[in-house]
Amino acid sequence: MSERTGTVYLVGAGPGDPDLITVKGKRLIGECDALVYDYLVDERMKGWVKEGCELHYVGKRSGFHSLEQGKIEDLLIELAQRGLKVVRLKGGDPFVFGRGGEEAESLRKAGIRYEVIPAVTAALGCAAYCGIPLTHREWSSTVTFISGHEQPEKGLSMVDWGAHARSGATLVLYMAMGRLEEICDKLVEEGRDADTPACVVQWGTTPRQRSVRGTLRDIGWRVEEAGLGPPAVVIIGPVAALGDLLSWFDPSI
Ligand code: SAH
Secondary structure, three states: OOOOOOOOEEEOOOOHHHHOOOOOOOOHHEEEEEEEOOOOOOOHHHHHHHOEEEEEEEOEOEEEEOOOHHHHHHHHHHHHHHHOEEEEEOOOOOOOOHHHHHHHHHHHHHOOOOOEOOOOOOOOOOOOOOOOHHHHEEOOOOEEEOOOOHHHHHHHOOOOOOHHHOOEEEEEEEOHHHHHHHHHHHHHOOOOOOOOOOEEEEEOOOOOOEEEEEEEHHHHHHHHHHHHOEEEEEEEEEHHHHHHHHHOOOEEE
């Protein structure tokens, strides 16, 4: 490895509110020579870079890829090979449904040094800002993060919904808005009580945060009625009802 090759920092930006990034993540943004960021990253974070820092937007929205994953990885390698200190800023935590693993793998293969800086993932940010404790001594001692988005040709097969239905764990679904009703029906079919509380949180921790509460039986149409879409997480389990009592965040302030 050439001495002049730069390091890539895979930095988690947190769920939305820029104040939720780690101290280390913010410091690295201020020090880097190139910032590579995507769609779910708050625009204000760009303002933390030093003068002369290169900005590369590689945003991805489901269905609208501005740069393919392989090209993002090539870009990171190229920037590091130019000797730059690179921050790859990703929404939430880089290693939770963020393809951070694939980026680290390519960097390792190319012989580029990297570090991973963890962050508050959407499930934790949304739960906190809705007053929903994901675990609770009375209600839940397990939390499961599940991706609702799979390649359509795989159907629902990658996830064992039956096991999740029976587990009693608090479930947090990411990328599930496209098939929310289908998933809720499946969980009920596999044995979860249709009256299990559920809460959908869109743009959590930001001034645009909106949430809708219901049950597995009715959350699908409630969400549709309210016009909520991605990015959103779905929190399922008895703890989801505690948001009624414990919510504290007023996005309008
Ligand atoms: N690495 C990210 C997840 C990326 S996948 C993390 O750790 O949070 C993108 C999905 O994350 C979205 O479809 C949505 O389900 C969820 N998400 C990200 N930011 C969110 C936010 N502010 N509010 C609600 N959901 C969010």
